Amino acid sequence: MIEFFSYCRLQTGCLVFLLYIGFLMVKGSEKDSNRNIFSDLLYCCGELCVVFDAITAWSVNKVGYVSMTANYVFHGIFYVLLEAELWFMYFYFRSIVNRLPKSLAEKILFIVLALGIAIATLVTMPQVKIVEGKTTNYSYGTPVFIVFSLVPVFLFFIAVFGGGYVRRADPVKKLTFSSCFVAVTFFTVLQLVFPESLVTSLNVSLMITAVALNNENPMFHKLERVMRKYEMEKNYYDRLDEIEQKQAIIRHDEKHYLAAIGGLCAEGKTEEIEKLLKVMNIELQKNTPRKYVRNRIANALLNEKENFAIKQNVRINYQVEPEVDLDAFEEIDIIAMFGNLIDNAVRAEKEWQESHGILPENSEVSIKLFETEGNFIMLVVENHFSRVDIKNGKLVSTKELPSEHGIGLFNVRLLCEKYGGIFDMDMDEDIFISSICLPKEKI
Structure with missing residues (x-):
């Protein structure tokens, strides 16, 4: 031997x-x-x-x-x-x-x-x-x-x-x-x-x-999932720090706004006052973190994706039930499923705006998150699209590397199956609809 x-x-x-x-x-x-x-x-x-x-x-x-x-x-x-x-x-x-x-x-x-x-x-x-x-x-x-x-x-x-x-x-x-x-x-x-x-x-x-x-190797996989979660939380809190700094600037400038409004009131210029108030309101909305849901990670994700959309000059219309219960799902899976669909929707909306010459204020990405009576969690994302198709249940896009799109959606489908849920894609004229239906109790 x-x-x-x-x-x-x-x-x-x-x-x-x-x-x-x-x-x-x-x-x-x-x-x-x-x-x-x-x-x-x-x-x-x-x-x-x-x-x-x-x-x-x-x-x-x-x-x-x-x-x-x-x-x-x-x-x-x-x-x-x-x-x-x-x-x-x-x-x-x-x-x-x-x-x-x-x-x-x-x-x-x-x-x-x-x-x-x-x-x-x-x-x-x-x-x-x-x-x-x-x-x-x-x-x-x-x-x-x-x-x-x-x-x-x-x-x-x-x-x-x-x-x-x-x-x-x-x-x-x-x-x-x-x-x-x-x-x-x-x-x-x-x-x-x-x-x-x-x-x-x-x-x-x-x-x-x-x-x-x-x-x-699941040990390395677990480590990466923790790192991704940490990165999401870090981005969220970095965003909070950025917002706090901007709010300090807004508060500092409030006296100038108020002085300007006072001068406009004395002159009876109501239209100018409305415009100035609208600007102030927009600045406050842009720099105020919102509480969409009770789940901390999901809330951080929705805020982060809204910030991403703003940078892309795309509007997001969130229709979210504040009491929707996401505690049954792993936080990293929420990031992967919700994040992939929202990212894809924002990019597609941006491409549609540019290809059709549409102004950002005339289009939006609609995101609905709610809980059904049958104890299911629903996420429905709607966005405009240009030149996209579904073949054999797989999304075909005009990306330079089309497989990149498929990988993200393929992972979304796998994660839905993990919880016994359903992932579906559909089109209605120029609207692309992607939806996730997840049971609150794993099947």
């Missing part, structure tokens, strides 16, 4: 590391109902890859004890597992941007392609040669080149489907993905140029680490 570990020290270390990641994933997965199946397959397949990498590292150095037939079997399983790992990584990135193959023909194409590569690898297994190196024996031959030549191909297609996602990710995720992919490329080249290095397990471990740090 000691001799076995002497040939696979690196693989043993990688296996212990991956088992620890797996422990964290299992420990934190009890309350996570939206796990990505490809991240789970990637992890399980990766563990097996490391195990068979260790077995082959031992078997090539024990040729006198382990037959070549056994070596062919071990290597064949190892190479097919590596190919499966690349496929799972590829489909993981397609899944997180909601671009998985949908048509039967496309699915069959990928199955045939994967089977064809695996069969080609297994058929050429007799061409595997055991080479005696300076420090250890290693395997070489056509199957090795087939597997490792797939790495740059898959990295290219992963970059095509996941590049936009990585560019939009926060700095930590961006650094994680970029550094892991650079390292995978480096170790792949190193393995091909110096086959004696036997660093394949490092590649597998890096891919799994990159995915685990991208939310699929």
